[in-house]
Amino acid sequence: MTSLKTFDLTTDGGAAWTVRAVDGPVPDGLIDRPVAATVPGEVHTDLLAAGEIPDPFDGDNESKLHWIGRTRWSYRTTFSWAADGNDRQELVAEGLDTVATVTLNGQEIGRTANQHRSYRFDVTSVLVAGDNELVVEFEGPVAAAEAERAKVGSWPHTNLHPYNELRKMASNFGWDWGPDVATAGIWQPIRIESWSGVRIDAVRPLAGADGVLNTFVSLAWTDTASEYATVTVEVGGTTQTASVKPGWDTVVLTNTVPEVDLWWPRGHGEQPLYDVVVTLADDSWTGRVGFRDITVNVAPDNDGTPFVLSVNGKPIYVRGANWIPDDAFVTRLNAETYRTSIQDAVDAGMNLLRVWGGGIYESEDFYDVCDELGILVWQDFLFACAAYSEEEPLRSEVEAEARQAVTRLSKHASLAVWNGNNENIWGYVEWSWRVPLAGRPWGAGYYLDLLPKIVAELDPRTPYSAGSPYSFDQFIHPNDERHGTMHIWDVWNQVDYTTYRKYKPRFVSEFGFQGPPAWSTLTSVVHDAPLDPYGSQMLVHQKAFEGNLKLERGLGEHLPVWKDIDDWHWTTQLNQARAVAYGIEHFRSLFPLNTGAVVWQLNDNWPVVSWAAVDGHGIRKPLWYALKRVYADRLLTVQPRETELVVAAHNDTDNAWTTEVTVTRRSTARDGEVLARETFTLEVPARSARISELPQSVAVTSNPTSEYLEVRGADGSTAHWYFAEDTTLELVADAYSTSITKTDGGYDVTVTATALAKDLALFPDRLDRAARVDSCLITLSAGETHTFKVTGALAPSEVGVPVLRSANELLN
Template sequence: MKSTLRTVPLTTAGGAAWTVRAVDGPVPEGQGDLLTTPVAATVPGEVHTDLLTAGVIPDPFDGDNEGELAWIGLTSWTYRTVFDWADDQQAVQELVAEGLDTAATVTLNGTELGRTCNQHRSYRFDVTGLLIAEGNEVVIEFASPVTTANRLSEESGLWPHTNLHPYNAIRKMASNFGWDWGPDVATVGIWRPIRIESWTGVRIDSVRPLAGLEEDRGVLDTKVALAWAEGFSTDATITVEVGGTTNQVTVPAGSTEATVTSTVDAVDRWYPRGYGDQPLYDVTVSLEADAQSDGWRGRVGFRTITMNVAPDENGGPFVLSVNGKPVYVRGANWIPDDAFVTRLNRETYESSIRDAIDGGMNLLRVWGGGIYESDDFYDVCDELGVLVWQDFLFACAAYSEEEPLRGEVEAEARQAVTRLSRHASLALWNGNNENIWGYVEWGWRAPLAGRTWGEGYYFDLLPAIVAELDPRTPYSAGSPFSYDRYIHPNDERNGTMHIWDVWNQVDYSTYRNYKPRFVSEFGFQGPPAWSTLTSVVHDQPLDPYGEQMLVHQKAFEGNLKLERGLGEHLPRWKDINDWHWTTQLNQARAVAYGIEHFRSLFPLNTGAIVWQLNDNWPVVSWAAVDGHGIRKPLWFALRRVYADRLLTVQPREDGPVVAAHNDTDVAWSTEVTVSRRSTAKSGEVLASETFALEVPARSAVLNSLPASVATAGELATEYVEVRAADGASAYWYFAEDTALKLDGDAYTAEVAGTENGYDVTVTATALAKDLALFPDRLEASARVDSGLITLSAGESHTFHVTGASTPAGALGVPVLRSANDLLT
């Protein structure tokens, strides 16, 4: 695809040499050279990562360095590069910055090009006539992000927000200022590519290929925005190729937008994983005008997505359907995958998204306190069939609707919708995270005193932009939301809800008190892997309430809530090793408890999005996968309860039932054996019955647990085992673990080396509950394929470990754990 547009990258990979130095601010003693002597910078990049690479600062994630390095966010920084320019006689030259973080003044050869104050949008500066043959100097001065946010907040009038800094006054990633799972590392930098573009006549400004369906045909409306050089009067021709078809339109000179409609017969439809395949079609856009040319390439998937929130006999549902098929959402909330987002790339995104897929998920919600992710993220989701719920970037705060913020909000939203609208995986645009709920219930109205708070964004501006630029994708005003202005936004009977009294206030058994139509946030905390935790926490002795441990616990009274959350489920720990295992296990059980209950309510309940999939640094948090990429016990629990077919035993008024949810297109027909067994070494089967299980496609059924099995002779020494002939299983206990009699010597383990690691085979001699292997305690690089395995007497399971050498001797506590060893 030829193009007369000339691009000169000013990135480090493109050959540009950048430096960064401090301009002013509280640079600590011993680092004063930063005010006079610059260090090498990477572009795209961030000042923290530049200083770390230069050896000027220690790792911000380690120990209590986060607080020691707070001065960086209070300092202003200047980035500088020098480049030569070969005049190409084109009519227009522009400096294009895809992302500047955040309050910046941009100059070229001493001429100020402009000032920016929005991390979430790109900028284009006209530099025609300013370039010279040798020694062009670009200087970008970034004001202190913390000082800027404080100043803007004071000027605009102090809108309510959570956390320490007024992140709602500035269009910058909110969680960069710290969150209840993330570090306060307010940074600056040229965080996305920057370049010079030189062109004549006309160029493509943006492309929005909107793919849809009309019966068996794919319909692609390709919206092409054009920019014209002053005085250029030649008509342009736009050609679009897709799916073996070629279509062309002529655009009169000066017209800023054109639409090319293409149809693809017998098109292959795109579906989320578990519902069909993910075919993607290449799209090529060519622009010709006299001797000028430009082009664009991308991919689309043909599908329709609808959102049903129409009132029904139970209130109001929340149902996403793809190509007419309702999707039961098994999802997770997604935060920026690193506190320093410029370290992310296609490989890191794919690794984390595969964590979601391997865990049985079909949707990721890009949360509103983060960023609009790079195209790599959405490309991977397109390819792997993961739906994306995309928040606009508003979270847990009130926002001014006056200028200059309003103009920035509109500009960023238009750019975001334009860029992301082509992605087949994009399932929903969501106006905000918890702000409507916050206005109703968090005491904002008094301090706002009648001022705007964001309502106009969520109900007017943003839906209008989506309707204009991406009408094929549903829009929701917020999460949680009941889709009626007269109903509490977090009402369980309507729309989406967030369940946070569990974790913050009450026992996780409270999940069963709710009958939610859809849960878009809920979760429970647990520590990261041992190797992850001890790589950054160096308290001696290691303690849940140690100084550095609390640096890596951001939730209010987080470790106290971990302790309270044990309730009657598990005993208080005896030592730090037990604390780590007990709180990880309790996190996994709490979330699994909730999801099994929600799925047993199908079709009343249509999905859940757990908080959260990932971490952005090593921390005690709600994540299923920690900051070093190690899958916590929670992840293994999610893989079980997010399986396509789930068996679970749930209480009902008339007694326990075996709930079976079949989230596949094929009927589930199997034989189920339910047994009441002894927890002792005998493993005696005290009662057993078998029944046929028949569950239609995309359906759920409830089968009463037979009375002979459902009634225990002794609550503390008996349990129910549910086994399906096809391998599905579930368990039911008559008592909490603290009252359950479990054998402390309930299994044996054997280790055998393999080509790339080792296997650990565990054989139960009595009920062995929630077996888990933690090979990272021996080698941080080790990974295990399974976890939270319950075995009845006589059963065996093999854990496969990769990335490690074979350990010498048998494995026991703290590497091999179970619930049993916490109770003896």
């Protein structure tokens, strides 16, 4: 019989942790001085809590704190333990970041070199009754990565540090949106498990759409175990039991749930979840599963190679975003912060998040929320923008972490895709790696052999892709728009966003455009006086190469160059929103050739100018509101097709879409004169698209700078088309009036247009950092009104520039 006891080293036995700098470029007075530590935690957050360092996100503090990543750190605790009669004691460290030596009572019990896996050390002969001392000493991660490079050779990578030498979160070393704050610490729970006989080592419950749950239970035995063990699995009112003889390491139990309710992604059905309980004497495991099948169709067709994700046999049009770690210091995240951020995706109409390969295998909290809210998850294996050694010791670490990650996450209903890497196959083909590699293996063996074998063995119900982008054929360029998944990055880096319309991608898994965070977020960390796009602290919070110059170049002919910092902030936020919306509307107009778009990116991990839709303080940027519009279940958009204009309608619902559509050509002037009007009946079957040609009476203009198209469905759907860019469009400066009404939770701002008022936006955080608004980027024709609902602030007497903005005043 098993007898399992758990001793939590964060709470039990009076355990209190300290951290101290052992050696490195440490400021005077800190070397060897203990500082109170929180476990789980990170050295940066410990030093910050102790008042030893300033906020790493503020001003230019980031560079002042680079010494932390080159310093050796020692975490220490003493705890009191009493023998409990069990045969074996093991120290279980769920996550150590990263190169560490673990010592108990002065005896080394293990070494680690991988942030992305857990460790279990036998301490039976080292643990003593009474007081014990546990020390975990971490190498400075930057110094450790450089030392490894010196030992085994250099491998091509992006950014400053050789992050690809270690199995550690790549973006922790700095990225083109994130700070260089390479951390160390006990970042996951740590405990002692005391047991006899047999215990549960791991559980993999794999549920299918047929109601069958196959539960794979791995067991660990002591050498002296002699009794049979009974394993029981309960789910959905069913119970299965197996008797296992000593030494058997795996048992599989199959439960069949009658009349099972299937799990669906949001917008396609409900998300029923079933509790699973696995018991083994006094050891137990609990989790939740959703019964579903997920496939990806990449069978060649007449247009190339599709990428069609299907759930329970039903194709899903993917409306998604890339996800990065939600805080540069990931131990500050919890179930509440994850739910808030994932709700941003839900509220924007998304159905998929791609967990990018430079971050982490996301937490149970993240996956639990996605299970509950119906957000599909594409999980990258953790390889990003670099070549990786396939030799030891890295190869064994890669296999160990992959096996643990697949075992842990495979149960989740939301898990839709395992992906081998981010841009590494593309990098090998195009990023001049072959000369420095000199024929050495560079990671392809992981993506094309090791990882797909692990997925096939441990999670055969979840599709695998070798990379993103990937064309699903080794003889085709990995970023070919005709095949599989593609990334579009010439837009933003080199060319105007109108280039999106030159592509006809089957599936876009990365694309995006930058813009600054909310004004209150930006000014909370940037203190240049005067504030300037090229100020020294501003550039600390702009990590992209020539980022602010690209923001300026990216305006093109769309919007005028700013007159002051307020205009810079609004103009670049507006241009970001328009650029991304432009791309998505085009992609959706190609349905069913195009089967999905995953924008870069949903979230930020600190206050920064970036591609994110929601900034580092959780404020939704204008881009987020643009995404909400273009990711709506039903989308109307006006698109050019050769020599004509069309209305493209994408109906991503289970019901037919029938509505009367009115297309009006109007004047931009104060009266908003109607120059021509046509109506037609739009009929779009479920999960389908329709293209409707516009008659010449509305599609052709004699004065492109003073006319526009307004497209309205009787059901409230809308679209607009402009015959000229804003820089030549004749917009009235004072095109609207406003009124303010106090409400219980804040205030309403009602705007009434007297002429075309384009892209109205309200920024209440300029008045109160806690204030939020419900809508943004509202375009009104003469005579129309819109009410912005503001929460969390007292009503001002009036609002105007820069709190209330539109495109109109940028041009006047």
